[in-house]
Amino acid sequence: MNIKKVCVIGGGLMGRQIALNTAIYPYEVTIFDANPAVLEDVAKWEDSYLAGRIAKGRMTEEQVAGIRSRFTICSTLEEACKDVDLVIEAIVERKDIKSMVFKQVDALVRPDTIIATNSSRMVSSTFKNDVSHPERLANLHYFNPALVMKLVEVVQGDHCSEETAQALYDFAANTGKDPVWMKKELDGFVANRILQAIYTEARWMVEQGYCTPQEVDIACEKGLNHPMGPFRLNDLTGLDLAYDILQRKYDESGEKPIGYDLIKSYYDKGWFGKKAGRGFYEYESK
Ligand SMILES: NC(=O)c1ccc[n+]([C@@H]2O[C@H](COP(=O)([O-])OP(=O)(O)OC[C@H]3O[C@@H](n4cnc5c(N)ncnc54)[C@H](O)[C@@H]3O)[C@@H](O)[C@H]2O)c1
Structure with a gap:
């Protein structure tokens, strides 16, 4: 499973940082939020964050141009999910809304796309009936602020394949994180x-x-x-x-x-x- 293009759903506190971190490493990233005002805010936040990195000497103009070219803000879920290898859901912590979004995503992505949730509490098996390929569904749990915090928890439920968990573990490691891999689901994670x-x-x-x-x-x-x-x-x-x-x-x-x-x-x-x-x-x- 070779992850190249990633979609992050939810542009709030966590989603925007997960998306930008991913673009930094460098993967192609799309980001979508149901609230257009949030997407406008993501664009402003991206501008000011990247300008700050240049001002502090942490990134060059060329690096920032590269990150910008890989980071695409999408106004529809269809556009955001197009041809992606991994979807990371980081929307509001509501089971009913997440469940609806997983069904929508499932209809839009390729059959081999991995779907992950950044939920703080809900194990991914909660949503296994919302997707056609539960073997490609897992938790990928970041910590706040996601651009800074190194830990990412990969949680593999009984429904999830070893290959999927391994691909998520490798993805986290490739994006500057120190992942841990839970081989069984447990509320609250590690x-x-x-x-x-x-x-x-x-x-x-x-x-x-x-x-x-x-x-x-x-x-x-x-x-x-x-x-x-x-x-x-x-x-x-x-x-x-x-x-x-x-x-x-x-x-x-x-x-x-x-x-x-x-x-x-x-x-x-x-x-x-x-x-x-x-x-x-x-x-x-x-
Ligand atoms: N805040 C934290 O410290 C933290 C840490 C780890 C994990 N999490 C988890 O990350 C997820 C997001 O948390 P957050 O703090 O970023 O929340 P947030 O409230 O900042 O952002 C949630 C975003 O989801 C969007 N949204 C709601 N319904 C949507 C839909 N149907 N489609 C697309 N977008 C939709 C909202 O517009 C909002 O921008 C939650 O599951 C939370 O449990 C949060």
Whole structure:
């Protein structure tokens, strides 16, 4: 499976960066979004990002001209999917909408085209009935910001062939990433499961009064060499998001998750983290 031309669907936070990263390496890329305003914004963002790389001396004019020539913004899905070897779906995290898009894509691509989803949570088998060739369907999970973060997780479900997973692994490696290959599907994939385990343990120790959030962070940063402890990281990603996740778990299982009371006590005060000026730490600038 020789990937040469790639289509990215979704021009939001993740899609535009995945697409531009792909064009840099150098693959031919098309990008499509259902919202024309997003596509206009992608064009402006591409201009300013590439101009910035030249200004900082990180890219030459010639390199940027090459990237531009390989990066095509498309106003229809048909045009974006034309003759591509790989489709990377990076649209809104809604199962019904993703399912609809996979059906549309399936009708437009060649039978040997690989279809991948960048979903944060949904394993690709969720969509295996939406495509004619589930053996060419897998997760390809990037991290934010996708132009910078090196990890990409390839997740191979039972429906997915070894060749497809290998092609995605090679593609990720060829586009400057350090991929990992999960041979079985698992909710949350690798990195977010590890992070979740750290969050749970850290919150439990604080809730039980063993230590403060700041002491947990010192232990992780100074003893384990983590660049950031879990509470400092949670302040950055937002305690409102952390609360939403825990509330959803609580609603689904009926069992109060570890850390729920701790996070709720911050959430109720509006201490959502760095963006609110206060979370587990206080911030001068938001
Ligand atoms: N944000 C993150 O940190 C992160 C990290 C890893 C993975 N993800 C996953 O990446 C995907 C995209 O996330 P995001 O943060 O870029 O979201 P986003 O909201 O920034 O972008 C989503 C885009 O999808 C477009 N869209 C919606 N319906 C569409 C359709 N039918 N056809 C084409 N485009 C459509 C929207 O117009 C929007 O521009 C999600 O599945 C998310 O779970 C996000």
